[in-house]
Amino acid sequence: MVDVVVAAVSGVLLAPLMAVVATLVRWRLGRPVIFRQRRIGRDEVPFDIVKFRTMRPEAWPGEPDADRDTRLGRTLRGLSVDELPQLWNVLRGDMSLIGPRPTLPEQVEHYSPRQHGRHAIRPGLTGWAQVNGRNSISWPERIELDLWYIEHRSLALDARIVGRTLLRLVRPSGIYGEGGVNQGFLPAGDEGTP
Numbered sequence: 001m002v003d004v005v006v007a008a009v010s011g012v013l014l015a016p017l018m019a020v021v022a023t024l025v026r027w028r029l030g031r032p033v034i035f036r037q038r039r040i041g042r043d044e045v046p047f048d049i050v051k052f053r054t055m056r057p058e059a060w061p062g063e064p065d066a067d068r069d070t071r072l073g074r075t076l077r078g079l080s081v082d083e084l085p086q087l088w089n090v091l092r093g094d095m096s097l098i099g100p101r102p103t104l105p106e107q108v109e110h111y112s113p114r115q116h117g118r119h120a121i122r123p124g125l126t127g128w129a130q131v132n133g134r135n136s137i138s139w140p141e142r143i144e145l146d147l148w149y150i151e152h153r154s155l156a157l158d159a160r161i162v163g164r165t166l167l168r169l170v171r172p173s174g175i176y177g178e179g180g181v182n183q184g185f186l187p188a189g190d191e192g193t194p
Helices: 002-029 071-078 086-092 115-120 139-152 155-170
Strands: 034-040 046-052 096-098 124-126
Touching (some): 002 046, 002 071, 002 096, 046 086, 124 155
16 A cells, blocks of 8 residues: 555656656657566566666667667666656556566576565565665675565665665666676576676
């Protein structure tokens, strides 16, 4: 209930900002303004996450994301404004405000039985791994932080995550991995684990 109320109120309050961002994306990057991507949610049920688009379309199939990046996109991601449409995912019940970030199906395929435990709750807009390194830490580390959160969930911990998230919005960090690249998931122990 808290998720729905906060997401609804936030959506109304942030509607002018989202309208400006949508206009900028449409003007600079064209259509579609919203990017949809299949992610894995609670109980491993897939859903489509929504974000503002931050990259130009592929010039050719398989063009690397780094080559498609844009200054507008980097700015939107740096401010985490590209994530605002996910308030809709919260209203739909796909996501929560706080929880593990939802991952791609191809990442989940590599999870160990223990790592699948991060799907015991709804994924979140922000979470314990997000405020403790985000993309600057490896996937196995992120998953361990998510599992720790699930085992220690409380209102006090959620309040701490909200506070640290607000701080990250003011002073962004961990948006990109080492060398400006967000590595794909590799299980712990695999050669080249990020």
